[in-house]
Amino acid sequence: MTKVRTCPACSDRVAVGDAFCEGCGRPLPEDVGAVPAGHPDSVPTAPQASMSGAAPPDGPAPDASRGGTRPDLVPGEGAPTAPQVSLNAVSDERPGLVPTEGAPTAPQVSLAAPLATRSDPPAPPAGPGLCVWCPGRVGDGYCEKCGLLQPTGRDHVEVRTHAAVGVSDRGLRHKRNEDAMAIRVIDADAPHAPGVVCAVVCDGVSSSPRSDEASRVSAETGVAVLAERVRGGADPREATGAAMTRAAEAVAGIADSAGSAPACTFVSAVVDPATGTVTVGWVGDSRAYWLSGGPSSSASALLTKDDSWSEAMVQMGTLSREEAMRSANAHALIAWMGADSGEIDAHISTVTPTGPGAVVLCSDGLWNYYPGAQDLTDAVPEAGARPRDAARAYVSLALRAGGKDNITVVVVPVPPGGSRAGHD
Structure with missing residues (x-):
């Protein structure tokens, strides 16, 4: 019999792993939000057998009429190192993942006025070692009175270059x-690859120890x-393969033991403005998308397949x-x-x-709400035209939809010459 978890303050139902109640916003006791042993959200200690040989289910042939005259997104020379679905048909034909609570209505967002994000915590107290949430004192990063983790520099992060922009947010419930x-x-x-953009997004596996350290080490090493x-x-x-190998070694190197191993997912992109190619690499369920910038562009498509x-x-x-x-096993990882x-x-x-268009890398904190390309x-629309506003808007949309997970989005405009990545 499954135990129904409710908030002790307002009796609203809460999910396993939640740190805060979505209804009243109060922190949840550890015994309410904790992930119990054996729960489907916990990660197995060893990967399942490779599914690369699994045949796709039979189904109706894609309806080419839905793509109109738009050019299709076709893989470049050389087969992927693991099979993936054909991109010869537009991505609209690939069924999108639907959140168990129903698909959002996906309102359009005007980039002229980015949406408001999660409200920030109270201003830091005047005295050192004091909690930002209550008058308590802080020890080892947590308040000794209210028990809340203190905000860190990673709660909300923005990275901006002239050719790409990234935004990462803690979300509402972690x-x-x-x-x-x-x-x-x-x-x-x-002399080689001038203007090429390299980007990585990693998502720590919450049921593993020091998952935030795993994602940081993997992203920094990989890029x-x-x-x-x-x-x-x-x-x-070749560069992508080497980066993934080194990133995996770096994450494995911070483990105290095989039974206490930090873990994360990984997705990367190498966008070459000279050749127009986009090379993606991934392990896990963080995703890469191509988002079309207009009717003359390749149709929007999901470039990865979840492990x-x-x-x-x-x-x-x-x-x-x-x-x-x-x-309940929907998000269980096999790699x-x-x-x-x-x-x-x-x-x-x-x-x-x-x-024109944009390459978007993101964690499941975004695609859980907007799964399809x-x-x-x-x-x-036209995320590549104003990538900074677009990245912020995606994070805001995920927060409005519930913000149940950490949210990270990197937007790489294509071509970079008209990106206005530094536009305020």
Whole structure:
């Protein structure tokens, strides 16, 4: 029998792992929001068998008429290191994941006035060592009176370059931000790959220890290796493979033991303005999207395939996507980065979109609410035109939809020449 968890203050129902009540906003006692042992949200100690050989379920052929005359997004030369769905058909034909609470209405957002974000905590107290939430004193990052974790520099982070923008937020119901992101842009006068954008987003696995450290180490290591290899003249696919290997080693290296291993997901993009190619690599369920910038551009498309139980069930034809997403196991990972992951099954794919648009990397804190590529495109049209406002708008939309997880979004406009990434 499943225990129903309710907030002791207002009796509103709360989900496993919540730190705060969505109804009244009060902090939840540890025994209410804690993830019990054996819960489906906990990560298995070893990855399941590779699902790369699973055949997709039979279904009707894609309706080409839905794509009109728009160019399709076709993978570049060289097969991905793991099979993925064909991008020859527009992404509209791929069923979108639907949140168990029903799909949002996905309102459009005007970039002229970005949405308000989560209200910030009270101003820091005048005295050192005092809680920002109450008059209590702080020890080891927590208030000794109210028990709340004190805000850190990662609660809300924005990274802005002239060619890409990222925003990361703790969300409304978690005590800390376990997501991380990193962006590097190769100098315009570099002998190799001038102007190439390298970006990484990682999502810490909450049921593992020090997951925030895992995501930070993975993102920083991954983007450093990506930029170093690409700047040195390496092919983006080779650079992506090396970056993922080094990132996985770095995460495994911070584990105290195989039984106490920090873990995270990983998704990266190498966007080359000279060739127009986009090379993505991933492990886990953080995602990369191509978002169309207009009718002459390639149709919006999801560029990655989740390493999750639900995706595996869909690919094997065992469950429909809707049935899989209704399961308590929907978000259980079958691959991740960590000392307990075994040999990682790194996925790498290259596509060459046509026309203007944007590459978006994000954690599931966003795509849980806007799973389809067209959902994201409709919610914030022409994201590549004003990437800073677009990244902020996506985070705000996720917060308005519930903010049940950490939210991280990186927007890379294509082409970069008209991106106005530094626009205020």
